[in-house]
Amino acid sequence: AAGVIQSPRHLIKEKRETATLKCYPIPRHDTVYWYQQGPGQDPQFLISFYEKMQSDKGSIPDRFSAQQFSDYHSELNMSSLELGDSALYFCASSLETNQETQYFGPGTRLLVL
Amino acid sequence: AQTVTQSQPEMSVQEAETVTLSCTYDTSESDYYLFWYKQPPSRQMILVIRQEAYKQQNATENRFSVNFQKAAKSFSLKISDSQLGDAAMYFCAYRSKYTDKLIFGTGTRLQVFP
Numbered sequence: 001a002a003g004v005i006q007s008p009r010h011l012i013k014e015k016r017e018t019a020t021l022k023c024y025p026i027p028r029h030d031t032v033y034w035y036q037q038g039p040g041q042d043p044q045f046l047i048s049f050y051e052k053m054q055s056d057k058g059s060i061p062d063r064f065s066a067q068q069f070s071d072y073h074s075e076l077n078m079s080s081l082e083l084g085d086s087a088l089y090f091c092a093s094s095l096e097t098n099q100e101t102q103y104f105g106p107g108t109r110l111l112v113l
Numbered sequence: 114a115q116t117v118t119q120s121q122p123e124m125s126v127q128e129a130e131t132v133t134l135s136c137t138y139d140t141s142e143s144d145y146y147l148f149w150y151k152q153p154p155s156r157q158m159i160l161v162i163r164q165e166a167y168k169q170q171n172a173t174e175n176r177f178s179v180n181f182q183k184a185a186k187s188f189s190l191k192i193s194d195s196q197l198g199d200a201a202m203y204f205c206a207y208r209s210k211y212t213d214k215l216i217f218g219t220g221t222r223l224q225v226f227p
Contacts, residue, residue: 033213042204043158045214056213088156100146100165100208102215104158 002027004093004105012111013081021076021108023091031055032074033102034066035090043090049074050096081112115140117207119218126195127226133180134190134221136205144210147181147188152220153201161203164188192223200225 005024013019025032031050035043045058049068060066063081068074072093078085088109092102116139126132138147149161164172164181171179176196180189192199205218 031213033215035215037156042217042219043215045216048213058214090158092158100210101148101160101163102208103160104150106155106157109156 004091004103006089006091006105006108008108009106010109010111012113014113015081015083017081017112019078019081019110021078021089021091021110023074023076023093023105025072025074025091025093026095026103029093029095029103030072031094031096032068032072033092033094034060034074034076035092035104037088037090037107039087046076078110083112086110086112115142115145115207115209115216117205117216117218119205119221121221122219123222123224125224125226126192128195128197130195131191131193132195132223134192134203134205134223136188136190136218138186138188138205138207140186140207140209142209142211146208146210147179148206148208148215149177149179149188149190150204150206150217151199151201152204153198158204162190195225197225197227199223 033048034046037043046060048055052068066076088107092104147164151159176193202220206215
């Protein structure tokens, strides 16, 4: 079965640079979620979108922004990167009729030097 | 605010044996969802099992089952006939009916010995 696709899988950036993470949900899934998992920590919810509109917002820094496009894929834009942004970024998706269950992608590992 | 607590940082089990991972949560809501996710060394987050709070019957998925005690706010995961491939970090997670976010516990690292 098709899964959530995230690209790139690995990304190395310098401090103060920008990064864009992409997420392609499972076909027919219309809701996407972004999570950040720091080293040795549990995932923390950042933001979610349903039908291209922001649905919920968590602990997302002001330096980060995200959007969902008409084909339901989503992008997380991160600017003025800091060392503390180094983490594994997960995208998850769900179907409106089964919204409570989120299926995760493999994650993008971001390293900020 | 809701919280999820996993009091066992590490657990170990012998292959083919049974192990139970504990999870408690705190909420004032009556309608919510609970999940167990598995994170192997690849760091992929894999859904293991889910439970709707309004259902009294405990969820089961093959070798995985839960013991859901709503009054006690407890949601433990039982893994039967443990396999080497079950070795992973296991996260318990809570989702309110009214928000999108999953609230995770700190995880339990499960080791499986041959």
